[in-house]
Amino acid sequence: MTQRFHHANACGMLGKTALGGPTAEGATMKPTDTRNPDYFHKVVDCQWACPAHTDVPEYIRLIAQGRFTDAYMVNRESNVFPGILGRVCDRPCEPACRRGRIDDKPVAICRLKRVAADHKEDIRARLPDVPKRKNGRKIALIGAGCASLTVCNDLVPLGYECTVFEKLDKPGGLMRSNIPAFRLPARVLDEEMDYILDMGVDLRLNSPVESMQSLLDEGFDAVFVGSGAPKGKELDIPGRQEADANIHIGIEWLEAVAFGHTEAIGRKVLIIGVGNTAMDCCRTSLRLGADDVRVMARKPRDFFKASDWELEDAEEEQVEIVINRSPKKFVVEEGKLTGMVFEVMEYAIENGRITDTRVTGEEFLAADDVILAIGQETAFPWIERDIGIEFNQWDEPVCDRTTHQSTRPGVFFGGDAAFGPENIIWAVEHGHQAAISIHNYCNGKQVEDRLPQTMNLGSRKMGIHEWSYSNYFEPIARRKMEHVPLTERFRELDTEVELGFTAEQTACEVERCLNCDIQTVFTDSLCIECDACIDICPTQCLTITENGREEDVGARLTAAPKNPDQPMYISDQLEQTGRIMVKDENVCVHCGLCAERCPTAAWDMQKSILGIPYAKDHDVMPIAKVGS
């Protein structure tokens, strides 16, 4: 049989030799460089969205196997406080979760984290060893919040001596003083703080730092500022001064409640603002005797800052959320607050943006107390402005986003103190990054000298049709967290509302995870272009087509691309026709059927393991040679 090549056909089946590479500069799509760790990392939507890049699918699989302690330790590696975060994390992973693009509801990632924490065994033996002989470097940390404690977690095992100065008489920062115990029980907080404090942190309570200069004079090798954003915003409208006795700043009021200084509030309470602080204030009010609590929002619901689940939890407790009301004045009669006047607002909204605002009237609402929950800011009255630590026009410290170093070498900022209020998981990530900088700094290395993330892949093939993960798509809906009944929940201030998942709920929920870290890995030289993978894919992710301009390739996909934020895999030229394999990652359910159907194993299912460098991974001179 003569092997003759015939390219004169119209169906685009041009032989590779005829194609001869891209026709013009930029005219065809370049093959995806999957060696860049970001490619496969992005596919794991939850991990990519998590500020600390927690390996979510891995811990979910461990939970599925009943390996709760292992699941906890996978969490702890990156997020340090799994028990705390399993209850109150802001969970940026959930809106990102791929499952949400399939049946609308993401995997209950956060709840599953709590499952690991609730059911783990004693983990102390698995915590890093702390060397008896220290490395001679002394670090001062200001504030005993999650940011500072993460720095200690990373540095104490390396031989650093960490001294934490805390203004209050308990450690924990806002997690203790502001997040109410009915969401985060003290026992959980204490346990996870103690894992770190017991490593040998020198914790100085009731020790506010009042002068940075004096602290620096004490000769620490580095200083970490983790003092948070402690200043609640004011509402300067008429009547504010006169009614002061019954107007409370949200975060201060929550702190007073947490430490037992405030034990009651009036029956009618108005909360101004509709962020997460407002949600904690309204629910706390209900537990201190209020029975008519309204949260007053200036804008419509789509513009609320509070997370959906916090709003739902508040509404479940019969809190009324009133929209389109802008505070105008406090009304005071006979020297006492009687209520507030609001302007009734109307908005023109186009494409989710407010384009016009109108006041259509006024409304008076009676109130015994008002709580202001309209935001918080950083405040550094204790940092002298002439010691080399620069502040910007908004009086925020100038600090590098990656290294967290301020303009004064050796002084680092992290958590809410660095770039304004965020959340616990961001504070933890800041802590990890600052710890790397401090480690470098103390050892004469550039703070910028940081290891890159790495990506490892390992096949999950067990047999011809068997994978070492549960690849079947489980169609079940998201499980709902049970709450303590309304009749019982308000009796004690610290009754935890969420009961945790039952074993049955856990068993279902873990199967909803799509194992996005079990990646579809393609070897173009093996593909015989039989289309089997394309035909079997239940979500039409795959296409073999001619290469071309991005929009042309996009128009030829098996299913039109729906999500420009999702990665698109482009293979190199295929052997037989010179076409390319394209995979739209958007709704791949990682069922492995493409790999199972492929006659040549051109597709394989491989677990991606993201290597996240921490301080301990950054080589410096052997510690014994320094100092002591």
Place this chain on the structure above:
Amino acid sequence: MSYIAKPKVSWAGQERNSLGLTLADYEGGLSTLCAGCGHDSITAALVRGFWELGLEPEQVIKLSGIGCSSKTPAYFLSGAHGFNSVHGRMPSVATGAQAARRDLIAVGISGDGDSLSIGFGQFAHAVRRNLNVLYIIENNGVYGLTKGQFSASADPGSKAKKGAANRNQAIDPVATAITLGGSFAARSFSGDKKQLVPLIKAGLMHPGCAVIDVVSPCVTFNDHEGSTKSYAWTRQHLHATVEADYVPPSTEIQVDYDDGAHTDVNLHDGSVLRLKKTDPDYDPSNRAGALDFLEAHRARAEVVTGLLYIDPDLPTFHDIAGTSKQPLTQHEFEDLSPGADALAELQKGLR
């Protein structure tokens, strides 16, 4: 084979056809064929063709004989009617089905063994009677199901897996169909859905017998070097001639081809088969020319694909046999079986 069934997943933005159905609604059971089998690709092309046309699955009847190819009706349109008959007998069963249920759209799936050996006679008569069926031959050059013996479509010289060369001449189903007076004769390749899906749609809408010979590599027994039905060989020797596309009635016809001539073939229901020629001199309405062309390219070891011959005006089985427009299932029992007296009356007129 797979351990898990293809899951039914729905997601935001999933495409739906004119009936509001998804592609998955046109699928069938999970294929038990070898991974990479060309037949599975043809199945997927059928799923897409039916979906794009927006046909109701229960308006369709699937018919087949025996072979790996003949198993495939189980893998698409699980909502359709179906009859998996005996080896080579699909055309007889299809004839019966059409005689009784003219309202159903019939699709017959056969193999090169099923249609060119044991069922060759059946194939020939279905074609010359212009039976109203889309007749797909999933052509892999071997008897796949019985482990890879050469079939009647194997080219002389093509090598078996263990190296023996075929010494018999090959039957070309397309040339055969044209010779037999067929009204629609096409060839395609399982690895080219861009060509195959429109051809399937055209074949489904063609009033008479639409024969599509689809080269469909058998990954297990006939995809090696030396085989002329492998993926690689087929791709290297493809020669496309006439692409066909189906344009439904009352669709505004937009001329969006930027190159090459196109010809419209009008069907009786007002729809149009739009033919686009890549060989400008080729005329798909010329029987002698088509046979000549096939022969010339066969001699050059080229696999000619596309809609090679069409005549939509030939009378079909229904026209010739005068089948009942109303499905037999919808007739009253008395109409279907009017009794001995009526028979006697009828016979009287014939004496």
